[in-house]
Structures are given as structure tokens and as C-alpha cells.
């Protein structure tokens with residue numbers, strides 16, 4: 001608790017950025033929590049500021065941490081296939097993570113993924129909230145339970161929110177679905193294929209929701 005308090009104190013010294021570019025620059029030097037200590041760099045969101053859809057994942061993985069870009073590892077390849085199947089151009093959407101540093105545990109020459117805890121998710125919301133403020137997407141797709149907490153500030157399961165658009169206080173709409181890394185962990189290929197189809201259907205729902213918002 002003491003660490004969390006100290007981290008929050010560190011964060012409170014940062015001025016509020018006035019643009020997305022300034023947010024990116026300040027995030028690169030973020031020390032609001034301890035996750036920066038074990039990571040290569042901050043992995044900020046990417047995509048057009050005019051994007052109608054924002055996809056929020058959990059945190060960067062090993063490949064993203066090294067490249068400094070979101071969704072460029074194995075889960076990103078699954079996401080690219082799903083976006084393609086849903087008719088979504090990757091370059092037309094804003095891709096980011098709820099937590100901007102790679103939380104990991106060194107194990108020999110490998111770095112094993114560690115799930116961020118609620119305190120780390122809540123501290124890092126500062127950056128996601130700023131991305132949301134400047135991009136102002138009509139629809140936010142939360143990929144997994146960590147992303148749901150990052151977007152809403154509350155814990156909820158994917159299954160409790162999946163399949164129905166949920167209004168957000170800023171006027172946007174939340175679509176909850178799985179994280180693509182979940183598909184990589186499924187041992188049964190036929191179940192994984194079915195779940196991939198469900199994932200694509202969620203992405204198509206995001207497109208319809210964003211289009212409906214534009215037409216309204």
C-alpha cells in the first residue's frame with residue numbers, strides 16, 4: 001500500500017498534457033508506478049486521432065516492449081487476422097493498452113508475462129483517459145478483463161458484458177470481448193476456431209455501433 005501511495009504521489013507531479021503528442025512524450029518518461037523499472041520503454045497507443053474505434057488491450061508483451069508499438073507480437077497477429085475478417089483496416093483504428101509498460105518476471109533468458117494488478121491498472125488509467133480525451137472514439141473495444149477495468153474503472157468479467165453495447169459516461173460505447181492472446185492459449189483448435197468467430201462477431205458489432213453513432 002505504501003508503494004502504491006508513493007507511486008500516486010509521483011504521478012501527481014505531472015502536468016496535464018494539452019495534446020495527444022504531448023501525452024505521448026510525457027508518457028515516455030512515466031514513473032507513476034514501478035512497472036517502468038523492468039521494461040524497455042513505454043508502449044503508447046497508435047492510430048489516427050480521428051479514429052472512430054479504439055481497441056484497448058491489457059499491456060504490451062515481450063515483442064511490443066522491444067518494438068515500442070502495440071500488438072506487434074503473436075497476439076497482434078491474431079488480432080490482425082480478426083480485423084481483416086471483420087473488414088476493419090488496422091490503420092483506421094486507434095490501438096492501445098490499459099497498462100503502458102510490460103509487466104514481466106525474468107526467468108532465465110525469458111521474460112514471463114505477469115498480469116498487472118488493480119492498483120497498477122488504476123494508476124495507468126491516467127494515460128488511457130488522456131488518449132480517450134484526445135481521440136474521443138465513438139466505440140471502445142475492451143479486450144479482456146484488464147481492459148474493462150482500465151476503461152470503466154471497475155472490475156467485470158468479459159462474459160457479463162459481452163454481446164451488448166454499454167454506454168460510457170463520456171458518451172462513447174463500450175464493447176467487451178476477449179483478448180486475442182486467449183485464443184493462443186486454447187489447446188483445442190476447433191474450440192479456438194469457434195471462439196475466433198465469436199471474436200470477429202464482436203469486432204463487427206463495434207463497426208455497426210460506430211456506424212450507428214455516426215448516422216444518429
Ligand code: SF4
Pocket residue numbers: 027030031032033034035036042099100101123124127
Ligand atoms: S505502467 Fe503506466 S503508470 Fe506505470 S510507469 Fe508505466 S506508464 Fe506509468
